[in-house]
Amino acid sequence: MTMKSTHDSPILVAGAAGDIGHHLTAMLLAKGHKVRALVRREDERAEGLRQLGAEVVEGDLTDLASMHRAIEGCARIYFGMSVSAAYLEATVNVAAVARHYGVEAFVNMSQMTVTQMSITETTPSPQHKLHWLAEQALAWSGLPVVTVRPTVFLESFFLRLAAAGVRDSDELALPLGNSKTSPISAVDVARAVSAILDDPASHIGHVYNLTGFESADLDHYARVFSEALGRTIRYRNVPLSGWTDSLREFGLPTHLVNHLAVMAELHAQGRYDRMTDDLFKLIGKTPTSMYDFVKLHAAEFTPSEATA
Known part of the structure; x- marks a missing residue:
């Protein structure tokens, strides 16, 4: 099974001004996809995305109205957010709106340490806990989720x-x-996400642990x-x-x-x-x-x- 409809509708890239988001936007555009790039503010990075050919929208991941503007009309979503105490709130807010619009793929950028966590195992990092809880919430949401867990970034x-x-x-x-340690480049992670979003059907429900x-x-x-x-x-x-x-x-x-x-x-x-061959399998x-x-x-x- 393949999904080919999205060339007619934009793919939302949340966190488009970041390392992964910027490269991902360029890669998806190069494959012929329309991209709606979500940024927190209008700055030179936003203008750079616009110069690439993306539709740039400004918004707050925790704001309901912002997410309606960003997600409406998009069939596929990449959700990425920098380290933030508001990470769980943002994940649930975006997921709720994505479910409302019935998206066909939701690629969630998590962290590989979540692989070592469970209902009884955590770490002292509040951010790790937020990522683990966010994955739980997405699993409960019923959304067509693909989870990407990279190790530390180069x-x-x-x-x-x-x-x-x-x-x-x-x-x-x-x-x-x-x-x-096995650090990975954000460019390689963007390549993996690009491959998933290009044709996500076979990836729905999968978790990819990416190492360098x-x-x-x-x-x-x-x-x-x-x-x-x-x-x-x-x-x-x-x-x-x-x-x-x-x-x-x-x-x-x-x-x-x-x-x-x-x-x-x-x-x-x-x-x-830690080492996996998930990146090679994807790209x-x-x-x-x-x-x-x-x-x-x-x-x-x-x-x-x-x-x-």
Whole structure:
């Protein structure tokens, strides 16, 4: 069975201004789909989506009227939201409106740690709990749900949270202990979601756990950074308390800092040492390697001539 009707109606991409959402929008447009890109505010990212050819709508995922405007006329939905204390409210609000309009596919972006959770097992992260509860609510909703659970993103711990240390001190300075991890690129996750939304019928009811190219420890990844950048990069396992203090000084919300701290603790416990072939099954390609990721973002890891 295939679903081909959606070329005539737009696919809603919630969280379109984020890493996954932006790439997903471009991929779906390239396949000939119409895309309605939902953003929180009008800014340069929204304009970039419009330049790609998307219909851009501004709205709040927790606002009922906003979701009616966003979802009406869409047959397929991608639901993604950044780490937020309002995540569960947003999920249920979007799901309620999606059910009202009778969508044919609802792709939910969750987290792979949910795989290790149950009615009796949780983590200290409020965000992990919200993801688990959101999955329960979607299961109860009767919606045609496809669940995507990626592991940690390359773009978060290995770019945004690591670039300054690599650039300024030749250090991969992270509180991840000595255990292994298998980070994945947001681009690869977008490719997986694009494949699902292109023809979702066979994916309804499935859960896809997505991991990266390999699972390795941080000393290994430091050597990969060294090879890709052409200079020696060393891993420094920094104390968690000082790391979270620095995140707060940068102005990150407490809910996000607490979530990142739990992720770091779970890394140190070996909970991110996991590998699947789900991505390959979906897109027929191996995940982006750390080497290729670092080469792609080399400028962000390299001192400028003015500061060298």
